Amino acid sequence: MGRHGIRGKDRKKNKKPNGFPRNYELVAHDRTSEAFVKFYQAQGIIPPEEWDAFIAALKRELPSSFRLVGCKKEADVLRDILNTRYISQLEGIEVEEEEIEPPKPLPWYPNNLAYQMKMSRTVIRKNTILNKLHNFLVTETELGNISRQETVSMIPPLLLDVEPHHKVFDMCAAPGSKTMQLIEMLHSAGDSQAVPEGFVLANDVDNTRCYLLVHQALKRMPTPCALVVNHDATSMPRIRIDEAESANSAKFLTFDRVLCDVVCSGDGTLRKNPDLWRKWNPNLGNGVHKTQFKIAKRGMEMLAVG
Template identity: 50%
Template sequence: MGRKNRNRQRAQQDRDGKPEGKRNRDDAGWGAGYSEIIKENKLFEHYYTELKIVPEGEFEEFMETMREPLPATIRITGYKSHAKEILHTLKEKYFKEVQDLEVDGQKIEAPQPLSWYPDELAWHTNLSRKILRKSPLLEKFHQFLVSETESGNISRQEAVSMIPPLLLKIEPQHKILDMCAAPGSKTAQLIEMLHSDMDVPFPEGFVIANDVDNKRCYLLVHQAKRLNSPCIMVVNHDASSIPRLHIDQDGKKDVLFYDRILCDVPCSGDGTMRKNIDVWKKWTTSNSLHLHGLQIRIAVRGVEQLAVGGRMVYSTCSLNPIEDEAVIAALLEKSEGALELADASADLPGLKYMPGITSWKVMTKEGQWFSDWSEVPTSRHTQIRPTMFPPTDPEKLANMKLERCMRILPHHQNTGGFFVAVLVKKAPMPWNRRYPKYLQPVTVLHVDMKCSVCYSPPPPKKMKLFGFKEDPFVFLTEDDPIFPPIQAFYNLSPDFPKMNVLTRTHEGKKRHLYMVSKELRNVLLNNSERMKVINTGVKVWSRNTDGEQFGCAFRLAQEGIYTLCPYIRARIINISVEDVKVLLTQENPFLSKLEDDAHNQAKKLEMGSIVLRYLPDPQDLDAPQCPIDLCGWRGKTSLRAFVPRNDALWVFSSH
C-alpha cells in the first residue's frame, strides 16, 4: 500500500469513528455539549435523500437526531461473575439513587439498559456534565463511573460499536482475528467472550488483534491488558496484506485459518456525526470513493484467512453504500459462491435496523451522478471503479441477498449510524482452489522455447518494521534453573504448563515471567520471522529481591492471578469480606487485624508472596457473590495486598 493510502488508513482507523489525535469534548465529560458548531451539510442531505436509505417520511427526524449529542453508553466489562457483581452494584446502589432525582425542578432520566445487549451489561444515559455538577448524588455516580473506567471494570463504548462482536457468536475454542482493532473496545469484547467460563484459565481459542498504526497498537495493548488474558496477541501489520501464519499440527506445518474474523474497516465515518462534529463540515463523497478499494482489499484478505465454516463480520461506521453494500457485493462476486451472507435478523432481539439496499448510485464530489459503470467517462476511471455499482445481472443480485446486511439509523434507537454484514465461508476462495496450498503460477521458458506454467510458492516478503523494536519472546526451556524454586515454593500441580512461560530477554536476569496459552505458543514459535508482535501473554511472576531469602525470587503478579490460581496448591489464605475490607483500606495491616480464621492461616506460613482468596457464601446474599483472588505478601508481623484499590473495592461498595 502506498504512503498516501497508508496515511489515509491510519487517519481513519479509530474504529469508533474518532479521527486520530482528536478527542471529542463529549468523551471527557460524560455528556458535555458541542452546540457552537453549525451542524449542516447540504451535499450530505442531498446525497442521502437521493439514495433513499432512510424510510419515507423519516428523513427530517433522521437529520434532527444526527444534530443531537450522542447519549453516553457504558458496557460492563470483565468475565461473567465479576461483571454480574458490578451490574448488581450499579443497579442496587447508583441507579436507584438517581432514578427519582430532580435537578432544577426537572426529573432526571435514569440510565436504561440497551434492549438488545445480552444480560443487561450495556447501558445508556443522557446525563450531561452540566447536570452532573448540580447534584452531589450525580457527582458521586459520575466519580464511580470514572473510577471504574480507569480500572477497566466499565468501558465507555458507543452502542453500535458493541454489535459486531455479538454477531460473531464467539465460543471458547475459536481462533479469532481482529483485523483493524485499535482502539480496542471490540477486541475487549472478543476476549471476554473467549473466557465465558472463568474456571478455564486457558481457553483453546485466542484473539490476534492487529492494527496498521504502531502507536495505536500500544493503545490496543492497554485496553487488552485490563482483561489479563493469556490468549491475546497484538500485532502490527497493514490489514490488506496481513501475513498468513503457520502452526504446527501433529508435527506438520499447516496454515492457520481463523474460525472468526472481525473486519471493522477504516471508513469515512459519517455515522459518527453526533460525536465527531468535524464530519459535518468535512463530509464529501470523495472520502468514500477513496476508501472503497482499501476496504475491498482488507475484506478479501480476511476471507482468504477464514476457515471453511467460519464467520466474518464486516462493519463500518459509515452509512454510505459505496463503503457498505458495494464492498459486500464485490466480495460475494469475487467469491464465486464460496461466501454467503448470513441472516442475522434473529441474533440480537430488540435491535432496530434497516435491511441492506440493492440499488444505489454513485456521486462525484462535484455532485454529478452515475447509475451504471457504462456512464462513467474515461477521465473518471481512476476515481470511480466498476465495483462501486450494484451488479447489473438481476439473478446474480437476487442470489447475493444484500437485504441481509444491516444498517443502523441514529433516529431508530438514539444511537450512532452503523453498517454490519455477517459472511459465512462455504468453500475455499476460488483462487485458492485453482492454486492449491497458495502456490502462485509462474511462466517457465524451456530450452526448446516453449512456455509452460508451473506453480511455486510466492517469494518471501521482507517484513517492514515501523516504530519501536520489540524485545524478543523467549520461552523457558525444559531444564531452566529458574523454575524449580518457583515450582516448590508455590507447590504447583504436575499439570502446570511450564512450556507456556516466557520472558522478554535473551540476556541478563529475567525480571518478569509471562504466560500464553498453548495455541498462542504454537503461533509464536512458528511465525517469528513472519509477523511483528507488539505484545502477548499475561504477567504471572515478577522478580523480588526480598523473596530470594525465603526460597523464591519471584512474587505473584495480580495481572496473572486467575491464570495461575488453578495450579497453585500452597501459600493460599482464605479470607472473609471483612478481611478484604481491611486489606484494601489499610496499607500494611498487622496480622491481628484479620479475623481469627485468616490470622491462624497466616501464622502458619513463612514470609513471602501469597494468594488471598475470597470465596462467596451462597447463604449470605449481602456479601459479594463472585470469587476474588488477590496477590499479597506475608510480612514478619503484617499482611499486604498487592492490588490497586480500585481493582477490587467496587465489589464492596454496595455491600
C-alpha cells in the same frame, strides 16, 4: 446547541478520563451540511416522509454507554451496586427543570451488563448523586471492571458467537473496545478458571494505535490468549504453524471468526464528530472503498472453511 468542543489552551489539560466527560468550557458546533443533504436525498435511501426525523436524529447528542466486564466474578456484584446505590436514587430527579434519565440496561445485551445514558456535563456537575455515579464509573473503568464503549460497537462481537476454542482475528482492532469484548467472550463462555483453547489476534496498521490497543484492552483485561500485531490488513501475511521444509507443504493458520471494522468515511459518526458536518463531501466514502474491499477479501481468505 450541538456537540461541544474544548477551547484551544484547555484542550490538553482537560483530557477526558476513560471517555467519561469532565466539565469542559463549551463551544457550539454548526450541524448543517448542504452537500450531505443533497447527496443522501439523491440516493433515495431514506423515504421522504422520514427525512426530517433522520436529520433530527443525526443532530442529537450521542448517548454515553458502557459495559460491565462480564467474565469477571465481580460483574454481578458491580451491577447490583450500580442499580441499588446509583440508578435507583436517580428515579424522578430533576436538575434545573431537566428530568434526569438514569442509565438504562440495553435489553439485547446478555445479563443486563451494558447500559446507556444521556446526561449533559453541566447536569453531572450540579447534582451530588450524578457526580458520585460519574466518579464510580471512572474508578471502575480504571480498574478494568467497566469498559467504555459505544452502543453500536457492542453489536458485532455478539453476532460472532465466540466460544472458548475459537481462533478469532480482529483485523482493524485499535483502540480495542471490540477486542476486549472478544477476549471477555472467549473467557466467559466456559469455565472462568480455565485458560481457553482459543485466542484473539488483534491487528492494526497504525503502530501508535497498537500501543493504545495494548493499554486499552490487554492491560485492563490481562490474558495469555491475546496477541497484538502491527500489519496492513489488506495484505496480512499468512501465519505458518508447522515446521515443514517448504511453503508448499506447510500448514497456515486460519480463523474461526474474523472481525473487520474497516476504515470508513465517518458518515455514521456525525453525532459524535460534529466537525464532520463542515468537512463532509462524497469523496470521503468513495476514497476508502477500495481499501474496505481489500480488507474484507483478505479477511475471507483467512477464514477457516465452514
